[in-house]
Amino acid sequence: MFYDRAKIYVKGGDGGNGCIAMRREKYVPFGGPWGGDGGRGGDVIFIADEGLNTLQDFRYKKHFKAQRGGHGMGKNMNGAAGEDLIVKVPAGTVVREAETGRLIADLVEGGQQVVVARGGRGGRGNVHFASGTNKAPRIAEKGEPGEELWVELELKLIADVGLIGFPNAGKSTFISMVSAAKPKIADYPFTTLVPNLGVVDAGDERSFVLADIPGLIEGASQGVGLGHEFLRHTERTRLLIHVVDTAGTEGRDPVEDIKIINRELALYDPQLAQRPQIIAANKMDIMPQAAENLERIKEAFGRQYEIFPVSAATGQGLTAIIHRVAELLEKLPKKEAAQPAEERLTVFQPAERFKIKRDIDGNWRVTGKEIERHVAMTYLEEEESVERLQRIMKLMGLEQGLLNAGVKEGDIVRIGNWEFEWTQ
Incomplete structure (x- = not known):
């Protein structure tokens, strides 16, 4: 059967978590932080294959996730990087973001490839957060979530x-x-x-x-x-x-x-x-x-x-x-592949750092890639890490933004998959 359209979900691998560890060796008093970094997550990469001529395989498998990075360990050992996920598509496949219709790639030649979903970076271990005033920090970062999106594939036959x-x-x-x-x-x-x-x-x-x-x-x-x-x-x-x-x-x-x-x-x-x-x-x-x-x-x-x-x-x-x-x-010249719009023209448009709105149940919802990434990479069970997150929110202007919006003591604030109770 010939299939020339498909819609699939792709997700880059999450970065590995950074480690909170202290050096504990004989004859080394006050050894300090010794937690390694997490490894980066794998990318989802589409490669054009001239041996394929249909999108039939994507009828049965619609979810593609790259490997996450390994977690950091004690003794300052870093986690391994996650393996990239290679997805073969027929030469002549146009890849678009399903939600917006944005052109991601037009793969017309065998071997041509594009990274569709990037893996997240690995979180930093606590060795990076030592300072003159905090020589034994219990602060580290979780791995950054990998990019995820639904993409539409459209096959246009390559013929002279x-x-x-x-x-x-x-x-x-x-x-x-x-x-x-x-x-x-x-x-x-x-x-x-x-x-x-x-x-x-x-x-x-x-x-x-x-x-x-x-x-x-x-x-x-x-x-x-x-x-x-x-x-x-x-x-x-x-x-x-x-x-x-x-x-x-x-x-x-x-x-x-x-x-x-x-x-x-x-x-x-x-x-x-x-x-x-x-x-x-x-x-x-x-x-x-x-x-x-x-x-x-x-x-x-x-x-x-x-x-x-x-x-x-x-x-x-x-x-x-x-x-x-x-x-x-x-x-007659050969047809060139269509280039993504952002490769033809680059216009700088500063994105909003966050948005604040009311959920249907009356609680507060904060959205934005930057703030959601910070929360996802925070060890919320560690008091020092939470304090660091609060400082970041204040510097971003989120704290003042919530106050201006009318947040009150005891209100629930949701960021990504996490909920926080607002306290002054």
């Missing part, structure tokens, strides 16, 4: 040439005759329900990848028929072969068919309308009116497109069109 046209125009027969692809062929609309790829040998050590895009119909740009499900597979192609039923065996006008499909391409993506295109006037061997319709096609589109009369069923004219396609591809 795309076959477009109405259902039953002969696209499947065309690709089966010029390549080793063996698509389902039958005499009814929408025989092809999934895109097919085939490698075409054009001779003289020239070859290209041809994609049979399932039949489009009027309204496809609005999602009618197979619509959006397969129009996106035309986006990466450098050249389009417009296969038209010249004989009109389905009772349609071939000239009008060409106009309709090109209009749908333009409505879906105006750039597609500018994509180089040649017309394969198919089924020239079936009906007597095919020759008449061919002249009408040449009259309507001859100045705009090259037109090749062919019969995909018998092989007539296919060699000429394949050689011409190979010549055109040598002159």
Whole structure:
């Protein structure tokens, strides 16, 4: 089964906890702090694999978590770093953040990779918190939580040439005759329900990848028929072969068919309308009116497109069109991967350090990546660590912010997964 969309959850590994330990050795009085640091968490990394051609694996497994870092230990021993989690996706996969639609990566070449969720840093051991006034601190940090998010994967086939046209125009027969692809062929609309790829040998050590895009119909740009499900597979192609039923065996006008499909391409993506295109006037061997319709096609589109009369069923004219396609591809540049917006333009926008609001039960909720990270990395069972957290909150302005919002003695303040009772 061909799957070209998936939604999955990814999480970088949490950092390991820093250790609270004191040096306890004979003949070493007042040895001081000796707790090691936690190791960093592993990253979740997507790698494009040219051997894959479907997102089917993500139908059954939707959660991917990298390994957390090892905890720090006594004797100033640091925890081991967590292993990165490698997730293989087909070449041609677009990765977006599900919540915002932000483009994370467009993986078009085999081996191309991107870090989708970074692991958290390891917490510092108490050896880092020694000072002239506190020579034996019971302060350390827990590991930083790894990044977590839902991502949407969208596969856009990577092909040099795309076959477009109405259902039953002969696209499947065309690709089966010029390549080793063996698509389902039958005499009814929408025989092809999934895109097919085939490698075409054009001779003289020239070859290209041809994609049979399932039949489009009027309204496809609005999602009618197979619509959006397969129009996106035309986006990466450098050249389009417009296969038209010249004989009109389905009772349609071939000239009008060409106009309709090109209009749908333009409505879906105006750039597609500018994509180089040649017309394969198919089924020239079936009906007597095919020759008449061919002249009408040449009259309507001859100045705009090259037109090749062919019969995909018998092989007539296919060699000429394949050689011409190979010549055109040598002159056309390859499509570049779309770059994430933040790589094209960087604008500094200082983020809010925290937000304060009322929960539905009347208690207080504080949100914000920075403050939630500080709380998550605090040993709340250690008094010194809690005092340090209070100092951080005061420096951030959170304490004053809560007072301004109207917090009172005994109120519950929630930060992340933790609750605190407000005291003056």
